[in-house]
Amino acid sequence: MTLPRLVSRLRSRRFGYALAGGLYLVASGALGFALAQQALRTVDQITDFSASAASGMFRFAPDLVRIAPGETVTFLNSRGSHTVKTQRGLWPEGAPKVDIAGRLRAEVPFDQPGLYGLICGRHGKYGMVMLVAVGDVDATADDLAEVDSFRVSALAKAGFRRLLSAVAE
């Protein structure tokens, strides 16, 4: 083998490694992003007896999810005591209601833009509520005022006000 040919072969191998390394980084980055996005859309229902307050003992994690229309949220652990239910008064008109109970995993597509309030049937009284914001929506002062009329506990109202404030204009 001539020297120039050897050099060119080494070069191409090095280039090959670099290319493979680059592709690996891109692929793992894309996978990491996809997993992170999926994690953001997975809501766990938590019972944590080490929490100091009841509102922390029973909670949705995360309790605020922002997604694009048509995306799906996966709800985990609606078995046993936790449920996931539509909060009347905080739901886009005509959007299908959510009522999850007795399921380890439930996938819910949210097609219509808007603000979706969800409450645990058992622990809503302790403030176990959450909000799904679909599309480019912000809560208005009217949305916040509307919370007063909800037939839920003071802790649940406080939870909805906190979540709506977080997505306020």
Ligand SMILES: [Cu+2]
């Ligand atoms: Cu619950």
